Amino acid sequence: MNKRSNWALPYFIFLVLFVVLPLLLIAVYALQDASGHFTLSNIGKFFSDGDSLSTFALSIEVAIENTILCILIGYPAAWILANKDYNKSAVTVVLFILPMWINALMRTLATAELFTMAGIQLGKGTLLFGMCYDYLPFMIYPIYNVLNKMDKSYAEAAQDLGATPGEVFRKVTLPLSMPGVWSGVMMVFMPTVSTFAISEFLTNNKIKLFGTIIQENINNSMWNYGAALSLIMLVIIGITTVLQSNDSEEANVGGII
Amino acid sequence: MKDYIIDIQHLSKSFGSKKVLDDINLYVRRGEFITLLGPSGCGKTTLLRMIAGFLQPDEGSILLDGKDIAGIPPHERPLNTVFQRYALFPHLDVYDNIAFGLKLKKTPEDEIDKRVRKVLKLVAMSDYEDRDVETLSGGQQQRIAIARAIVNQPKVLLLDEPLAALDLKMRKDMQIELKEMHRKLGITFIYVTHDQEEALTLSDTIVVINEGKIQQIGTPTDIYNEPVNAFVADFIGESNILKGKMLRDRRVAFIKHEFDCVDEGFGENVKVDVVVRPEDIYFTTDPAKCQFTAKVNSCVFKGVHYEMFVDTDTGYELMIQDYDPYPVGSEVMLYIDPDDIQVMKKERTENKYLGKVTGEGKVEFLGAEFECNTEGFENGEEVTVKIHFEKVDLLDHEDEAITTGHVEFILYMGDHYHLTIRTESGEKIWVDTNDIWDKNDFVGIKILPKDICLEKVVAANE
Numbered sequence: 001m002n003k004r005s006n007w008a009l010p011y012f013i014f015l016v017l018f019v020v021l022p023l024l025l026i027a028v029y030a031l032q033d034a035s036g037h038f039t040l041s042n043i044g045k046f047f048s049d050g051d052s053l054s055t056f057a058l059s060i061e062v063a064i065e066n067t068i069l070c071i072l073i074g075y076p077a078a079w080i081l082a083n084k085d086y087n088k089s090a091v092t093v094v095l096f097i098l099p100m101w102i103n104a105l106m107r108t109l110a111t112a113e114l115f116t117m118a119g120i121q122l123g124k125g126t127l128l129f130g131m132c133y134d135y136l137p138f139m140i141y142p143i144y145n146v147l148n149k150m151d152k153s154y155a156e157a158a159q160d161l162g163a164t165p166g167e168v169f170r171k172v173t174l175p176l177s178m179p180g181v182w183s184g185v186m187m188v189f190m191p192t193v194s195t196f197a198i199s200e201f202l203t204n205n206k207i208k209l210f211g212t213i214i215q216e217n218i219n220n221s222m223w224n225y226g227a228a229l230s231l232i233m234l235v236i237i238g239i240t241t242v243l244q245s246n247d248s249e250e251a252n253v254g255g256i257i
Numbered sequence: 258m259k260d261y262i263i264d265i266q267h268l269s270k271s272f273g274s275k276k277v278l279d280d281i282n283l284y285v286r287r288g289e290f291i292t293l294l295g296p297s298g299c300g301k302t303t304l305l306r307m308i309a310g311f312l313q314p315d316e317g318s319i320l321l322d323g324k325d326i327a328g329i330p331p332h333e334r335p336l337n338t339v340f341q342r343y344a345l346f347p348h349l350d351v352y353d354n355i356a357f358g359l360k361l362k363k364t365p366e367d368e369i370d371k372r373v374r375k376v377l378k379l380v381a382m383s384d385y386e387d388r389d390v391e392t393l394s395g396g397q398q399q400r401i402a403i404a405r406a407i408v409n410q411p412k413v414l415l416l417d418e419p420l421a422a423l424d425l426k427m428r429k430d431m432q433i434e435l436k437e438m439h440r441k442l443g444i445t446f447i448y449v450t451h452d453q454e455e456a457l458t459l460s461d462t463i464v465v466i467n468e469g470k471i472q473q474i475g476t477p478t479d480i481y482n483e484p485v486n487a488f489v490a491d492f493i494g495e496s497n498i499l500k501g502k503m504l505r506d507r508r509v510a511f512i513k514h515e516f517d518c519v520d521e522g523f524g525e526n527v528k529v530d531v532v533v534r535p536e537d538i539y540f541t542t543d544p545a546k547c548q549f550t551a552k553v554n555s556c557v558f559k560g561v562h563y564e565m566f567v568d569t570d571t572g573y574e575l576m577i578q579d580y581d582p583y584p585v586g587s588e589v590m591l592y593i594d595p596d597d598i599q600v601m602k603k604e605r606t607e608n609k610y611l612g613k614v615t616g617e618g619k620v621e622f623l624g625a626e627f628e629c630n631t632e633g634f635e636n637g638e639e640v641t642v643k644i645h646f647e648k649v650d651l652l653d654h655e656d657e658a659i660t661t662g663h664v665e666f667i668l669y670m671g672d673h674y675h676l677t678i679r680t681e682s683g684e685k686i687w688v689d690t691n692d693i694w695d696k697n698d699f700v701g702i703k704i705l706p707k708d709i710c711l712e713k714v715v716a717a718n719e
Contacts, residue, residue: 151344156338161406163357
């Protein structure tokens, strides 16, 4: 090992201790029964348990709805922010990112409190509102980044070739900004599936998401089943990530502050 | 009038307080290959973008086929642009890039197919239609960019430095192909470049632009052989630019010798600038033909010719290009044909500003306060300030400087440099100096009190 690669050692140790080891522990716990023998029954239990499956399906549904909502609100916002005619300063961009500097739990609690004050019934609507509020910046920023860096001459070339402003957007700007949209989807969809705090506070636990049942199992010391559920979610995240990166090679041009 | 496809009248454009185009008047004949030539930042691209419709003029109008196109958005103008960095759509393949414009116009599928294949053949890129544009080389991308523009059969093709990103060999090949395409298509080409050689090679007409103003319009031979001012002479090709004096019609003095020339109408004993191209100074062994002698200072082989610098018997340095080399240090006899001497009216003979007396022995101009003799002038009086070019001192530090500026343009005049300095106040001061400065150098400006000449404003008004 030469000198320079020694510098990587602290990071390597960090990765092993806090990323690799916990992941291995999850796998080990997931494949053991309570007495420590190897078993696949934890994973089998999930697929045979109607309750778990329907919660999982609901989580995916909520996540899809939230992602679509974030795209619908986030894309126009990002487009306006990246458009020099409408937005002349970088401050507005920061204002959109600003809510992320406040702890998500505090924001969620405050939102729940506001709903209660306004007398709005907590339920799926409030859940989606809270999620969208929490995750919107993660959608706006990667799209804004791609749009902002996009060479203006593409739009000009399209215009020059006879495209109306609407056609320029549909045929050039939108397709070229898809990598940003994909980045945003990754950053919104996956965390939404596993979230539990938002659903707990904003629906008073009326709606249970996949993250909620993992949390409940672990809280009730059902380590092995909890670990198995976590493992299943990890695998799903892994698969979608692979699918997504195949889909667009430039998925990482987005990124977050 | 009916032959002009584009007629530009009194066109002006400013970005902020900077005037990028100033009263441009220009017409383009149908089918012509016209080149807008000038250094970077001269306004040529701005002019092209206004024709394309991406920018709106502040003043003046652009007529296409006699109709003002001011209010027409770019997508409705029957013009197409080849962009500097191609701007090919990375999410579409070659075929779809070229078909982009036709599809928007709802051209029938088989017609699109026919036309795309035809232009691909024209740009020698058949068989590339399914390729991803990002896998193509710079030259290939350029061809596709041209194909994408001409497939729409525009009335005018606008080309914004299309060859700037290519290497030299590729550029030369593409120049020939562009010329060939222009001939075959019969479309009017408006070409923007800063490369004078490219302009000379390609164009029917060259428009030389500097600092937002048209300097000269003419055929390549006109521009090369008869530059109207020192800027054009210096920008197009190599040249010896020298101070001279028109003695009378057909007789001019420069480098302290007298020459016959073909220019008339300047008057007698009028200060002029003289341009002699390096290939127009001839060596001779016949003492009867010899007009002046010189000593060869350096001799470098340039491929086709030798480039020599000689010191004349009167102390001027000249550049000469000849097919035969002469040894360094040798004395040579030289002559210049009357035809090859280009005499130009002097644009200015001294620096002239409107100033204001701000106190006893103090005058303000160029945004700074200078000391000088103010006898006979009252405090607060507006005056004309005159300073000879050679009386301006340039310093490489700020300490003793009265104001500062940057070197904007350098002209070698045979025995000294004529510099254009842009001062902090945004004005220009011209300086004759023997010191060597580089473009964009930061300079301190100092003028001795005795060299600042004040005059009553009334008397100076022309």
